Amino acid sequence: MKVLLATCASLPSGDGDDDVLIDALAEVGVAASWSVWGSGESADLVILRSTWDYPERLAEFRDWAASVPVLANPAVVVPWNTDKSYLVDLAGAGVPVVPTSVVTPGFADWPDGEFVVKPAVGAGSRGALRVAAGDFGAASAHLDALGVPALVQPYQATVDALGETALVFLGGQYSHAFTKGAMLTPEAEYDESGLFIVERLAGASPSGAQRRVAEDALDAAAGLLGLRRNDFLYARVDLVSGVDGAPLLLELELVEPSLGFRQTDASAPLRFASAVRAALSARVA
Ligand SMILES: Nc1ncnc2c1ncn2[C@@H]1O[C@H](COP(=O)(O)OP(=O)(O)OP(=O)(O)O)[C@@H](O)[C@H]1O
Ligand SMILES: [Mg+2]
Known part of the structure; x- marks a missing residue:
């Protein structure tokens, strides 16, 4: 094989x-x-x-x-998953999502408070801008420079201290989790390939509330796509905390997420390999 x-x-x-x-x-x-x-x-x-x-x-x-x-x-x-507009679909399916608007260049109805403008299609934090409250000129200039549809979200200030928590599922089942420090900070630097901002990662033990939201997000995605949960060889559910501490979905990565094997137990790659065997077996059956 x-x-x-x-x-x-x-x-x-x-x-x-x-x-x-x-x-x-x-x-x-x-x-x-x-x-x-x-x-x-x-x-x-x-x-x-x-x-x-x-x-x-x-x-x-x-x-x-x-x-x-x-x-x-x-x-x-x-x-579906290469365009972060899927967050709007998941919100519609009842998943608690970071409030998300999809906008196009020329948009001017910016929100109050600090917010983020990032390309709807993007990875590695490229093109994501954290905008200070009221700095609408910077937001408009950035959106025009992107020249493509973008997401506008309130900046989740809890990220500065807590980062985000990524919950990894292999073959549809929870495997492990890790945290990623805030990316939109003055210290952020790109790696030498220029494809991603260098990340500060650490292993994590997610709370029950985080695990529940992650499970719900996966079920909702499978439902929207007409798939079964275990059709996902891997999935990474990125959660942040809202101001009330409740988990909010920042991303559900089903295409090319880093899975944090360096941040977790030595058995995680074996679980991945077994999930690959299951995918191959489903194909033969
Ligand atoms: N609404 C937000 N509130 C706080 N931080 C945010 C917000 N949106 C994005 N960020 C920060 O910017 C980073 C990149 O954003 P996001 O994960 O949405 O895009 P991405 O480019 O697909 O990233 P990656 O592929 O590296 O996961 C996040 O890891 C987070 O640190
Ligand atoms: Mg991300």
């Missing part, structure tokens, strides 16, 4: 966090190797990993994803 881990040209062997996966997969009889997306290489299963240049090549990426015979996550996930 041959599996490809799809990445981008500037990270031909991934970003390092997934290094453990090749060995974990080999241990359960799956030969996995890295492949730059769009290269035309075929396999029994192609797993989307660090394909982080797709925001600049979105149509090409979506076409490629649709052309891959067996993709994880399933190809139907890609057009």
